[in-house]
Amino acid sequence: MSEQSNDKTTTIIFEVLRYNPETDNKPSVQEYKVQVTKGMTVLDGLTWIKEHLDSTLAWRSSCRMGVCGSCAMFINGLPRLACNNQILHLTDKRIVVKPLPNFDIVRDLVPDLDGFFEKHGNVKPWLIRKEIKEQNNPTAEYFQSPEELVNYIQFAYCIKCGACLSACPTVATDDRFLGPQALAQAWRYMADSRDEGDSEREDPVYSQKGAYRCHFAGACSEACPKGVDPAFAIQLLKKHRFCKTLGKCQETEGTTVAEPITEFKENPKIAKPPEPTL
Ligand code: SF4
Ligand code: FES
Incomplete structure (x- = not known):
């Protein structure tokens, strides 16, 4: 079972694939004990490791909200966005993180895109x-x-x-x-x-x-x-x-250019924005 401390953190083991193609013959696995609180994503867990345990761990991320697509990795056996998956929704014990399969590895969890x-x-x-x-x-x-x-x-x-x-x-x-x-x-x-x-x-x-x-x-x-x-x-x-x-569909011509808008007409179906408060 996972360890739960008084300040409502849970200890989860992160098993992370490490690999530096310039210095390592083959990938290895490194384990970290991560203090997880409710709501923490896998990306938060990796950031916690980097800040508290191991600054050399490498991955790619940017938006932290499922929009940029840069944090995709193989998490507990499936390709997922690290920023879009909460740790405690996936497990109460162990998170296994690897880089995306079918890509070469630039470093650790960073795939070559x-x-x-x-x-x-x-x-x-x-x-x-x-x-x-x-x-x-x-x-x-x-x-x-x-x-x-x-x-x-x-x-x-x-x-x-x-x-x-x-x-x-x-x-x-x-x-x-x-x-x-x-x-x-x-x-x-x-x-x-x-x-x-x-x-x-x-x-x-x-x-x-x-x-x-x-x-x-x-x-x-x-x-x-x-x-x-x-x-x-x-x-x-x-x-x-x-x-x-079969000759049943023809290549269609692209749609034409819309008439330029010369005059703004208010649409009564669209509600007006509220008056500014300041
Ligand atoms: S899984 Fe493929 S199709 Fe879906 S967002 Fe990512 S790259 Fe695009
Ligand atoms: S950091 Fe942008 S999608 Fe996860």
Whole structure:
């Protein structure tokens, strides 16, 4: 059982993988006794270790609120965000922390994300327009209806944490596979009514390293801390290709530029903000 002291702290053992590729032949495991109070996250626990026990421990984090995606690591057997998981919700005994699988290790819990972002860049994750004059010198926004937004919005919630790649059995055996994150982002843009980049993304999305390498294990969608469903995006990419091959769907033109707003009209359905108090 865990030790509970009078000041309502609980002693939890942190078992942390340590590795410095410049000096170590192989990774090792180091244990720390961490004084945990209610509400402390795994990231708080690592910070406590760094402040009280071992300043050499390395990991990556930034926002501490599940937004930047930098603190993804393998915690008690699953890829999770360290800042988004409270220690006492996971265990009353032991936290085992390792870097994300399927990535090289820069140091301790820091994964090497270079290849990950290169794959992301391969799918051209931006709006592609055939007519670039307006894009380079915009006069207004491209029109998009709420219904068109719904087609891709869940895939836009990706925070590039890498958890899905670390869970993917195909990535584990084939480093060339673009993987769930990059392919989900390809679909995020291809499903966007403002985009006209299908043919520019043909290769790599439908190449040998693309959507058809997916075995549909679904582990990526289970792992995603933001509720993105990359496995579904990959199936939608396949469906889109099939539909085009049958000649049932055409490449659509991107939506037009909305009329510039020349005059502000108040919307009676939107409540006015309260008067300032100072
Ligand atoms: S799809 Fe989810 S798990 Fe994959 S990188 Fe994006 S946020 Fe992380
Ligand atoms: S520190 Fe930003 S998501 Fe955890």
